[in-house]
Amino acid sequence: MVRYILRRLLQVIPVFLGTTLLVYYMVFALPGDPIAALFGDRQPPQSVIDALRNQYNLDQPFWVQYGIFLKNLFTFNLGVDFTQQPIAASLARAFPVTAMLAVEALIIQAVFGIAFGVFAGLRKGKLFDSTVLVASLVVIAVPTFVLGFVFQLVFGVQLGWAKPTVGANADWGNLILPAVVLGLVSFAYVLRLTRASVSENMNADYVRTATAKGLSRPRVVMAHILRNSLIPVVTYLGANLGGLMGGAIVTEGIFNVPGVGNKLFQAIQRSEGPTIVVIVSVLVLVFVVTNLLVDLLYAWLDPRIRYDQ
């Protein structure tokens, strides 16, 4: 078990180096001088621009820039962004907000997705099942930004149930609207996965045995059907958490959430290499770690799975 975890963690190193190199190079290859772009039509004296280029090592060739970046990264010196703010501090502000948003979205999609999925799976072919299936298809078909604008307009502006944007007040309550929007699409997938899995397992031998033993219906559903049906669902949810953290750019934009997505969007607009790479690296780490946790969770859900061969 420990060896397995170590091996998985060692895999992070090449993945990490590869992604940072790739992303850093892509930002480097963007045309246009990012420093000059900061000033628009009214350029400051050339000496100011040159001093800034020097400060951000933009006057160095690519490999030197990347080397300095790696060195700073491993000495935990992330430097400052183009607004002269420490990158570490601004990420420390943004990541908790996005994490809160992602976790809230994950809880919403997990709780509702699994609950609806189980009920639909147990009543396969009935009215509830068909309704849920059609509704989830609609949700999948509608792009996130459309859902976002509609929710914002209906619940934020018209009904006034929630503030239309989050802004400075990012807490669990204020994040509920964007969390629902963010979680809704995956909610439909979770629901469909659970439903398919449950309806398949309902006819499994061990379920028939359990029922024949005289176990109560709730116990059969919870301990036998659900637990065995959760493996694909948990895989999906785990993979999705990384996606939720990184894929919240659209939702964070619509609801003005001061999170990682917004930060990344701004950094891309300004061609801020270091900021972009740091954010992407952290997202890669989140992705790798959640995937590892998911794999470990399998053993609990299905004791037949062993890690050390």
Added chain:
Amino acid sequence: MRFSRTSKALGVAAIIALAVTGCGGGSGSNTNSSAAADPNKVITAYSNEPQHPLLPANTNEVYGGRVVELLFEGLRAYDASGKPVNALAESIDTTDSQNWTIKVKSGAKFTNGEEITAKTFVDSWNFAALSTNLQNNGFFFESIEGYADVSAVNETTGADGKKTSTPAPKAQTMSGLAAKDDQTITVKLSQPEADWSLRLGYSAFYPLPSAALKDPKTFGENPVGNGPYKFAKEGSWVHDQSISLVKSPDYNGPRAAKNGGVTFKFYTDPGPAYTDLQADNLDVTDVLPSNALKTYTTDFQDRNSTKPVANNSTLNIPGYNPNFQGEAGKLRRQALSHAINREEITKVIFNGTRTPATEFTAPVLDGYNDKIPGNDVLKFDVQKAKDLWAQAEKIKPYDASKPLQIASNTDGGNKEWIDAVANGFKNNLGIQAEIQPFAKFAEVLDLRKSQSLPGLTRSGWQGDYPSLYNFLGPVWATNASSNYEKYSNPEFDKLLKEGLAAKTPEDANTKFNKAQEILFQDLPGLPLWYLNRPIVWSNNVVKAETGWNGGILYYNIEAK
């Protein structure tokens, strides 16, 4: 409740959602319009994270600028129409437009109690101009004698042929600037400039407390000023989120606050801000999402204003393009200008948020003249365009091997109007024309600086201070800082210089407009239109208005 265009498209979905939740559309807005103004209520305003520490000498972008302008007060201030009025200055005198004597009002203080004297200004200006301090606004002092010495740089050429300039000042202070006593500043300019005192209201000329000069970076996080507002507390600037200002009780200048404070909320995109305004969750914005340009007057009935701004757009024609050189090139430039239907584009595409241009500056400026000889070249006239083009063909045939490209970044709604202009060229002149699209402004700027754009380029100017010269000198004078296409005409330069040396602002403006006649003859760029800045406000405020430069006059907003 009215909807923006995006929301209309989503209307059906919204109605379904409403039906599902079983609720009608009744909203809580539009109710409290009769409440009286409350001078202590804090208003909220659209903004974004400032790009630099909040220091007047360094802040040259709009989101930091609007905060700095409320925190500080200079020798002069601009009223809503752009007219400079004395603020900290008792008097500003000159007899020859070159030697200036400024009397500073006594008793003025920063909110930390530090006194503001003539020396405060001299120190602040020397700090901003000194090249080793790397202040973005240092070049605003270029007219003062001795600026060349304090701003001197060393240019080195690297192995790859790239030039790098590093600060190498030959003096620490400007020789033309002195504090004669506590109340008197004397300024000697390196040449006469009649409109010099107009700029004294610009933020680069604000006084700085001594703490700012010692540690500008720390100071810029929690600035202490002398303006109508001050920071609500230490750390009022919550990065990536907001800046909170409150009314400064000690302020007694011309821009007294009519509300209790301004909280700038940061948005990375104007869309959510517009939605917030519809829900009265934000009080005022000066940036509308492009899809709201057609609907804001109905979305915010009686709560919008669209006023002219000192901001124009031109289409520059580089002199290095062989098609536009010589006599034939001149005729072609005129033909292009006649082939643009400015009236229709401003109406249909910009929905009235632009006004067709009549010259090279802007109508809100003192001295603006819409009857400058030669400006009939801006009239849409297909027949004339065709005739001029045909004449040019006789002199030298047009090289049509490549289509005529108009370079621009395509974000910010530029594509629509450029397509319209290109279609005008195509239909009226029979040439191939198209947009040369770039994802980012930086790319266009790089290519403009290195003179490697093949076709026309979109350009624009936003005034720093209300003066005709500010629209002509930095943009069209030989080797000027923003003259990227390197237009040069000695006669134009001479008239500008004469204008600067004129005894009165009126004489100066006559010369500047005379210089514009040369621009109309040469047509290095085609004036397109002037900006009218649309703003909207919530039900929580009585009304809002913009000043000469398009900035909202936050201090004038009454909350209710």
